[in-house]
Amino acid sequence: MRLRKRHLLWLVPLVTLAIIIVIPLPAHLLDRGSSSVRILDRNGEELYEVQKSHHGSQRWTSLHEIPHSCIAALVAIEDRNFYGHAGISLKGIARALWQNLTARRTVSGGSTLTQQLARITLGAQRRTFTIKILETLLALKLEQSLTKDEILERYFNEAYFGHRSYGLAAAAQTYFGTSVAELSTAQCALLAGLPQAPSTLDPFVDLDAARMRQKRVLNAMRETNILSQDEAELAARETLTLTEDRTQIRAPHFVMWLLTERMQELAGPAVRTTLDLTLQTAVERIVERKLKELADKNVTSAAVVVLDAHTGDVLAMVGSADYFDTEHDGAVNVALAARQPGSALKPFTYALALSHGDTAASTVADTFVQFLTQEGTPYAPRNYDYLEHGLVRYREALANSYNIAAVRVAERVGIDVLLGFLRSAGLSTLTQTPDHYGLALTLGDAEVRLLELAQAYGIFARGGKTLPVRTLLADSMSDGTNILDPKVAWLITDILSDPTARLAEFGESGPLNFDFPVAAKTGTTRNSRDNWTVGFSPDRIVGVWVGNADNSPMKGTSGITGAGPIFHDAMLAATENIPERIFERPAGLVQKTVCRLSGLLPTPLCPHMIEEWFIEGTEPTEPDSIYQSFLIDTRNGLLANTKCDQTFTEPKGLAVFPREVEQWAREQGWPTPPTKESPLCGAQSPMEKPANRQSSWLEITHPQPNESYLLDPLIPDNQELVIFEAHASSDIQTIDWYVDGEKVGTAKAPDFRMKWKPEPGEITVTARANDLMEESYIAVLKR
DSSP, rough: HHHHHHHHHHHHHHHHHHHHHHHHOHHHOOOOOOOOEEEEESSSSSSEEEEEEOOOOOOOOOOGOOOHHHHHHHHHHHHHTTGGSSSHHHHHHHHHHHHHHHTTSSSOOOHHHHHHHHHHHTTTSSOHHHHHHHHHHHHHHHHHSSSSHHHHHHHHHHHBOOOEEESHHHHHHISSSSSSGGGGHHHHHHHHGEEEEETTTOTTTTOOOOOOOHHHHHHHHHHHHOOOHHHHHHHSSOOOOOOOSSOOOEEEEEEHHHHHHHGOOOOSSEBSSSSHHHHHHHHHHHHHHHEEEEEEGGOOOOEEEEETTTOOEEEEESSSTTTTOOTTTTTGGGSSSSSSOGGHHHHHHHHHHHHTOOOOTEEEEESSEEEEOSSSSSSSSOOTOOOOOEEEEEEHHHTOHHHHHHHHHHHHOHHHHHHHHHHHOOTTTSSOHHHGGGGGGGOOOOOOOOOHHHHHHHHHHHBBBBBOOOOOOOOOOOOOBBOHHHHHHHHHHHOOOOTTTTTTHOSSSSSSOOOOEEEEEEETTTTTTTEEEEEEEEEEEEEEEEOTOOOOSSSSSSIIIIHHHHHHHHHHHHHSSSSSOOOOOOOOOEEOOOOOOOSSBBTTTTTEEEEEEEEEEEEEEEEEEEEEEEEEETSSSSBBTTTOOOOEEEEEEOOOHHHHHHHHEEEEEEEEOOBBOOGGGOOOOOOOTTTTTSSHHHEEEOOTTEEEEOTTTTTTTGOOHHHHOOEEEETOOOOEEEEETTTEEEETTTTEEEEEEOOSEEEEEEEETTTEEEEEEEEEOOO
């Protein structure tokens, strides 16, 4: 019986050995495929290596590519008897046990390189007794299945060297920025020492500890006669320069966005994206260069997106000045952040107006106007330059980005219609009600994403079709949805690419001017926290944002001076090596000559004419009504009649402006057409008076009773003014204005207009003329 038990004891290891020999190693354990997915640009250039589960950066390298000094260093420090054992080393285990007992702590491990590879292969997080047995069995099986060189190759490719670097090649790139083949003996010695405790010995965290471990490796190499004493000392004295502690990644904002949005779809050893790394690099350098020029303007960041206007491919994405700049929140991708776009939304307002029958020659008053908000408070838009520009055609109003004109056009279109149109164009962040945004929506008083705004501009570049973006070359291409008449899209494009139309505000040269067709629009928020330029050629769409991640205001910058220069250079880079094309004009457009001031058909009195494009059926049919002929008595400049001596009369062409432009015209020096007949010409027509009013009268027309004004700290004091206006009978030519009983000025007929610098409080505004007095009560509030 005792003999049978002894035989059974021998049977256990024999059966175990038989199992090791007979049972094949599972295929997945011998799989050399990387556990990562390489993200590539459209041309195959690597952007980033994405690791599945708990893996980091990894590159498979053949053993013959690895320097002998690296191989020798690893064997010397980890497993000197590597070539003499069959997977486990009883001598090594005994030595480690004795050293640990002597030191009363763990100072040495008894695992062979093969056992370490088995541990890596199993991937167990805890080393229980069962796991150790499995490691031993797997080590024996690895020795049976693989050659020593194959074991070393797998180790060098799968061992963890710290800092998300799996394998020697990744470690060489992470710590030294070099390839495996270029590693020096000193570098090999440092890297060979890291797998023992990769976190503790991380050179970026504790270089001194890593260098101490390196010396132990060099001593081991000297003890095994791989290095001489002099060679070991020379390697120990070699200066080791670490690379900057950064993740090995290119186009980081794009890559991280892709990982966030489409991680589950990234399959296979490599995935090609739509990004063009050459263009991406060029745009990154442009941003870096231009931001240095803006440093004195308190500008620290910028974002750029470049899209293919035909396919929607994202060709470049820069989300900030520097992804790794923690001081300025560089990792925040502003290309995807919601920011106020300023005037960059205006083209959509005008596109809707043209869709509803207006034309590029339609006129709008860019003069002071006040609207009531949903809350009943007055809203008076102001232009960026705080000036008024009179009667302007849509072409010049949009090209020069006049705010007051845009708000008047938005009122005609309807904010609910504009909001729906912007959403259909792809601006997903506009989730509030029309009342929430109000008329200021057309001025960018809402938050949008740069990427989505660039997409939305695609409707102009693509003849009215939306532009779905593509990020992977494997994605199918979508034709988009037609949401705008191609003729309207072309007209907006023509306006935005017209350097003559924008002369008044932007001058003859600047970042929006190119020697090939480019349509562009700038945007600047009134608090100077964001400025934008978005535009397109027939083939490329470029969007640029400039500002600060902490939302601090910039100094003395606008869309044309901040984002504009980046846009210009980015557009040049994006269109390099692309054949020049024009914006193709669709059928159904006609060109007509119109009077420049009114946009109507010219008459002999019209001094200036221009050519304008119209959708067939919308071209003007009425003659100009602004310039009119008056018969003037040359003796006094008043109206002549048939009783006048013709010796003293002459016809004169004068401009008759709409009422909302009259005051501006007078201030600009336009001759005012006379309303009275000359007394030298005989009977004088009686002046018109309001019905049922036979005596003198006075009425304040502005401000209206009980209006409230909110002082805005962002508007200069000399520009934040309340307008006083009145009407009076013809016998009153001047009136005096009072605020809380104190005279503040005198104004003349016909509108008795005066500007008053407001002060907070409950205010009584009084107009006086002779014995007449009118009052109005307003409130001035402080923000």
